[in-house]
Amino acid sequence: MKAVFTSLLGSALFFASGASAQAPAQSSAQSWTIKDFAALPLMERPALSPDGLHIASRVAVNGEQLLVIADVHEGPNRIRSLALGDNDLNWWQWVNNDWLIAGIGAESNMQGMPWYISRVASVKRDGSKINVLAKSAAAQNADDVIWIARDGTSRVLLSYQTSIFYNDAGFWPKVDEVDVSTGKMRSVVAPRQHVRNWYADATGAVRMGVGYNDSTRTGKLLYRPDGRANFRVVDRADRRRDESLVVPLLFTADPGKAIASDDREGTDALYELDLATLELGRKIFSAPGFDIGGITEDAAGTGLAGVSYTSDAPAVHWFDANLAKIQADIDKAVGDRRARIISTSRDGQRMVVHVGTPDQPGAYYYYDTAAGAMSILSRVSDRFTTKTRLAPVKTIRYKARDGLEIAAVLTVPAGRDAKNLPFILMPHGGPFARDAEAWDWWVQFLAWRGYAVLQPNYRGSSGYGKAFAVKGEGQWGLAMQDDLNDAVDWAVQQGIADPKRVCMVGASYGGYAAMRAAQRDPAKYRCAVSYAGVSDLAAMMRYDQRFLYHGTRKDWMKEQAPDFAAVSPIHFADQFATPILLMHGKKDRRVQVRQSREMAEKLKAAGKVHGRDYLYVEQPLADHHFSREADRLEFLEKLDAFLKDHNPA
Numbered sequence: 001m002k003a004v005f006t007s008l009l010g011s012a013l014f015f016a017s018g019a020s021a022q023a024p025a026q027s028s029a030q031s032w033t034i035k036d037f038a039a040l041p042l043m044e045r046p047a048l049s050p051d052g053l054h055i056a057s058r059v060a061v062n063g064e065q066l067l068v069i070a071d072v073h074e075g076p077n078r079i080r081s082l083a084l085g086d087n088d089l090n091w092w093q094w095v096n097n098d099w100l101i102a103g104i105g106a107e108s109n110m111q112g113m114p115w116y117i118s119r120v121a122s123v124k125r126d127g128s129k130i131n132v133l134a135k136s137a138a139a140q141n142a143d144d145v146i147w148i149a150r151d152g153t154s155r156v157l158l159s160y161q162t163s164i165f166y167n168d169a170g171f172w173p174k175v176d177e178v179d180v181s182t183g184k185m186r187s188v189v190a191p192r193q194h195v196r197n198w199y200a201d202a203t204g205a206v207r208m209g210v211g212y213n214d215s216t217r218t219g220k221l222l223y224r225p226d227g228r229a230n231f232r233v234v235d236r237a238d239r240r241r242d243e244s245l246v247v248p249l250l251f252t253a254d255p256g257k258a259i260a261s262d263d264r265e266g267t268d269a270l271y272e273l274d275l276a277t278l279e280l281g282r283k284i285f286s287a288p289g290f291d292i293g294g295i296t297e298d299a300a301g302t303g304l305a306g307v308s309y310t311s312d313a314p315a316v317h318w319f320d321a322n323l324a325k326i327q328a329d330i331d332k333a334v335g336d337r338r339a340r341i342i343s344t345s346r347d348g349q350r351m352v353v354h355v356g357t358p359d360q361p362g363a364y365y366y367y368d369t370a371a372g373a374m375s376i377l378s379r380v381s382d383r384f385t386t387k388t389r390l391a392p393v394k395t396i397r398y399k400a401r402d403g404l405e406i407a408a409v410l411t412v413p414a415g416r417d418a419k420n421l422p423f424i425l426m427p428h429g430g431p432f433a434r435d436a437e438a439w440d441w442w443v444q445f446l447a448w449r450g451y452a453v454l455q456p457n458y459r460g461s462s463g464y465g466k467a468f469a470v471k472g473e474g475q476w477g478l479a480m481q482d483d484l485n486d487a488v489d490w491a492v493q494q495g496i497a498d499p500k501r502v503c504m505v506g507a508s509y510g511g512y513a514a515m516r517a518a519q520r521d522p523a524k525y526r527c528a529v530s531y532a533g534v535s536d537l538a539a540m541m542r543y544d545q546r547f548l549y550h551g552t553r554k555d556w557m558k559e560q561a562p563d564f565a566a567v568s569p570i571h572f573a574d575q576f577a578t579p580i581l582l583m584h585g586k587k588d589r590r591v592q593v594r595q596s597r598e599m600a601e602k603l604k605a606a607g608k609v610h611g612r613d614y615l616y617v618e619q620p621l622a623d624h625h626f627s628r629e630a631d632r633l634e635f636l637e638k639l640d641a642f643l644k645d646h647n648p649a
Contacts, residue, residue, distance in 0.1 A: 034640060036383035037445035038633035040065060043364055043378040045342070046352045049094045050152075052345025052368075054125060055352065055377070056092050056100050063629035067092060067102060069125055072350075072366055080127035088627075090118070090143070098125050099154050099180050101133075103143040107589060110164075113546065116589060118143035120158060122180035131183045134176065139164045144173065147200040150301055150346075154181040157188060157206065159198050172196065175206055192231070195222065196548070201251035202301030203227070210247055214551045221245045223275065225255055235278055239552060246280070248273055249295055253302040259284065259295075267291050267465035270307060285317060291463050299346050310463055312395040312407070313358070313437040316340065322348055326369065330355075337362070352377065355386075358393035358437045359414075359444070362386060380439070390414055391447030393437050398490035400459070400483050404471065407464075408456040408487055409435045412496070413447045421452040422649045423497035425525075427484055428455060429508030431472065434463045445636055446505070450649030452496055458483035460560075476537075476560050477516045477567030484513060485524055500526070503647040505639070507531040508591060508624070515569035515580065515599065522577035527646035529581045529639060532591045532624055535599035536571075537564040543592055573602035581615045581642045583635060585622025593618065615642060 040060035047056045052072070059068040059081070067082040067089055082102075090103040105118040120133040120143050134142050142160035149155040158178050162170030175189035175198050188206060189198060195211040205227030211220045221235040237243035248258035249270075260273040262280055269286035273279075285292065285307050293308040298320060305320040318324035323341060330339040330353060337357050342364070344351040349369050356362015361380035367373075379386065391414045397407050412418045424446050428435050435455040443453045457464070458480050460472015472480055484504070491497035504517045504525050511533020518528040534540055541557055541564070544550050561567050569576075580603075584596035600616035608614050617638055622631035643649070 032383070032448065034445070034636050035633060036381075037441050037448065038629060038636050039381060039383055040629045040632070041361070041380050042382050043380065045092075046364055046377065047092060047094060048343040048345050048350060048352055049097045049100075049125075050346040051097045052347075052350025054094075054097065055366075056094065058089060058092075059378075060629065065089065065627060067123075069100060069123070069127070080125075082123060082127075082130075088623075093145070093148065095122070095148055095154055095156060095180050096152050099123070100125065101145060101148075101156065101180055103145075105143070107587075114589075115140060115164075117141075120145060122154075122183075124181070129181075131180065133158055133178050133180065133183060134160050134185065135183075137162055137185075139170065141173070144197075146175065146198055146206070147204050149204065150202065150299075154179050155204070156180055157200055157204060158185075162191075169193070173198065175200075177204070192222070194220075199248065199251075201255075202253075207251060208248065210245060212549065212552075214549045217552060217555070219243075219245050221247070221278075225275070239555070246273060246278055248275075250297060250304065251302070253300070259304065261292060263291070263466045266467060270295075270304075285319075287311060287315075287317075289464070291465060299348065310434070310436050313338065314340070320348065326351070326367075330367075354380075356380065356439060357389070358411075358439055359390045360384065360386070360388055361439045361441075390444050393443075395437055396454075396490075398487060400479075400486045402479075404459060404483075406456055406458060406483055406487070408454050409437060410496075411440075411443050411447045411453040411455075413450050413452065416450070418452065418494075418496045420498045421496060422450060422501040422647060423488070423491060423503070424451045424453045425484060425488055425502065425504045426453055426455045427458060427504070427506045427510040427513045428461070429506070429510050430462070431458070431460050431476070431480065431509040432462045432469065434461045441632075442636075449640065449643070451643075452491070454487055454491055454497075456484060456487040458487075473559050474562055477512075477520070481513060481516055481520060484517070485521060488524060501647050503527040503529065503643065505529040506533070508533065511591075511596075512569070515582075516567070518578040518580045519569045519572045519575045522575075525578050527579045527581070527642065529583075529642065530596065531583045531635065532585065532588050533582070533596060533599075534591055535569045535595050535602075537561055537568045539570075539595065539598075540591070570599055570602055573599070573606035573608070576603060576606070576608060576613065579613055579615075579642075579646045581617070581638065583617045583619065583638060585619045585624065585631065587621060588624045590624040 044058040055070050058065050070079045088105045092102040094100050100123045102121050104121055107114050108117050118141050122131045139161040144159040145156050146159050147157040156178050159173040159175050161173050169191050172191040174191045176185045177188050178185050194213050195209040197210045198206055199208040200206045209222040217239040219237040220233050222231040223234045224231050237245045246260050248260050250259040256275050258273040261268045268291040270284040272281035287309040290309050290311050296306040298305045306316050306318045308316050334355050337355050340354045342352045342354050351367050353365045353367050363379045363386050364377040365374045366377050391411050393411045396410050434457045446453050492499045504514045506514045511530035514528040514530040515533050517525050544553050582596045584593045586593050603614045619631050626632045
């Protein structure tokens with residue numbers, strides 16, 4: 001049985017020299033096509049090596065995504081690409097100037113069931129060598145790198161399983177130090193029952209473990225002051241009592257101190273944490289009205305360089321004075337465009353900066369502060385230049401019927417008055433997620449076709465604090481759905497939307513909401529579109545039983561929707577009175593394709609006519625995230641045709 005895991009991901013990885021992602025000639029506004037909006041980003045998430053002279057990024061080549069390593073400066077064999085085969089590329093990070101690691105995954109059939117297997121591949125910068133870490137020892141999950149050496153060596157700490165069986169000690173991850181250049185391993189921490197996550201400080205000392213027992217719904221926090229002492233349980237929590245554990249985001253240079261986030265004032269903020277008492281101390285940073293996001297560590301790994309958050313748009317607060325000044329200088333230089341420092345060299349002198357706007361995908365630039373020069377690395381899109389401006393985007397706020405204020409992102413067709421427009425309501429997925437003022441290829445396509453698009457951050461969305469999230473509990477398909485209807489009413493009252501030309505379009509939870517709209521509120525919507533939507537909550541729970549902590553997941557789902565049957569569209573096929581497009585990828589690992597397939601079957605059984613009342617399209621190679629350009633294109637083409645038939649602009 002172990003051979004299934006040890007052989008996976010081994011042969012599908014190969015390098016090709018000289019990969020090219022050069023853009024075709026720029027399309028004019030008059031000659032834009034659906035293909036322009038469906039195109040994959042030329043570059044995504046570029047990461048600089050510690051010396052700032054090399055870049056690793058996901059790059060689109062011929063409609064497929066590759067991991068590309070490139071030297072910043074011109075030279076022979078400047079670009080190397082890593083073909084992924086059937087593997088997912090989940091993340092990538094530099095270890096030192098010569099070695100890169102990447103999290104990869106693939107689905108494998110085990111005992112008649114699909115299993116998702118994860119691994120870490122180490123890649124030499126010149127493409128001459130690839131190692132799959134813990135290849136012969138790892139079981140299902142083996143992609144949790146909890147520490148990377150900062151001294152230039154090729155050492156990391158890898159947390160991974162050695163068994164797939166729950167009763168085996170190896171089901172719970174151990175921690176090994178791994179030399180990514182050779183694959184050699186040294187045991188650091190043995191597995192502990194129910195401990196799923198381990199945490200290390202900047203020196204590589206494993207300081208903390210977090211355990212959770214799904215049967216009892218209880219958690220525990222293990223701690224030691226250094227890498228030599230024994231672990232002891234310092235805190236416990238009972239989820240049934242809504243208790244939680246405070247886990248550090250960062251261990252500071254002071255061995256007794258850390259930095260953690262907490263929502264004691266309503267939204268997540270950063271605080272000092274005393275590790276001896278687990279008491280929160282001084283508040284370090286908050287974004288009033290909004291939760292903080294991730295942090296950026298300083299060069300030593302013991303302090304904060306920055307913290308991200310999203311208000312109406314993504315933002316970063318820099319603690320590092322040098323980066324704060326650079327950010328201010330770039331902001332001044334780019335005018336009304338928005339600049340984000342994406343990645344920096346270890347010394348902070350070289351960096352990758354993204355400059356763009358919500359109506360322009362923008363470009364990535366390389367900035368060498370010593371030389372005082374900023375040069376373009378790549379446009380995000382090969383179809384839209386850095387001077388292109390598409391549909392304008394802004395945040396509006398409206399009141400739900402119970403008085404709750406809700407933020408929503410409004411996009412209006414370029415050059416059109418926001419008056420009596422055909423209208424698309426687009427709820428986000430999650431639902432614990434949110435939309436913001438940012439480039440969105442899907443939204444911009446719809447605006448280009450003449451539609452106003454509104455994206456409400458309905459109750460239960462993330463980013464607005466605990467109280468706002470809690471208001472979504474028990475309200476799937478109910479008050480959350482009312483918030484969407486209230487958004488339509490607001491747009492009609494403002495004169496923006498033509499009330500006779502409204503369609504709901506969404507993916508994942510947004511697809512669920514679209515199904516619910518077609519069934520629950522057909523008088524309000526002329527049509528509905530669901531991509532990878534959920535039709536049957538009980539079936540989704542049965543699917544989730546394959547995963548760890550499925551009991552807690554079920555508890556959470558019951559909090560969101562106490563009566564699955566009452567709010568699952570699959571039980572109300574006869575009530576669908578709005579034409580609906582259902583699309584789903586067969587390789588979707590988040591929401592099973594059967595959620596849309598069986599919804600279509602129920603509609604047929606209820607006497608609905610395919611091609612008139614509903615349309616079902618199954619994409620054989622598509623996943624949950626539109627990773628392939630061909631799938632994006634097919635989706636936009638089907639969406640475009642469906643809207644022309646049922647809600648013409």
